[in-house]
Amino acid sequence: MKTTALCIAAAAFLGAYLVPAQERSDVERKDSRSDFMERKLKCGQKMLADLSRRDLRSVQEDADQLELICADLQWNVLQTQEYLERSATFRRTVAALSAAARDDRYDRTRLEYVDVVGQCFACHEYLRDRKK
Numbered sequence: 001m002k003t004t005a006l007c008i009a010a011a012a013f014l015g016a017y018l019v020p021a022q023e024r025s026d027v028e029r030k031d032s033r034s035d036f037m038e039r040k041l042k043c044g045q046k047m048l049a050d051l052s053r054r055d056l057r058s059v060q061e062d063a064d065q066l067e068l069i070c071a072d073l074q075w076n077v078l079q080t081q082e083y084l085e086r087s088a089t090f091r092r093t094v095a096a097l098s099a100a101a102r103d104d105r106y107d108r109t110r111l112e113y114v115d116v117v118g119q120c121f122a123c124h125e126y127l128r129d130r131k132k
Helices: 002-052 056-071 081-102 106-131
Strands: none
Touching (some): 002 056, 002 106, 056 081, 081 106
């Protein structure tokens, strides 16, 4: 009797634990992607603030940080040819932004920043359209 009750309790516990574990992994994956996107957003916001102060050294550091973020495996949310091309173009633009800041070319740095932000919007729109 005690053994049966213990087995039932263990089964109930495991059943209750295993289902939330799967849900938890989905939530953790979503949180991980949200955290990743938050890092990208904060980097872009810092870059804008640094640009407004004409602090090109900091802009270069921000762009270099964004390049590192682009190298993260979470960056590749799709494996379509279009997404890979967009991603490669984005990385080239971020590298050009970093180079313009390093070369103390304020006007060019601003233009590259605007290009980066525009590519962010375009890619997010592309991803939303693919979900529909």
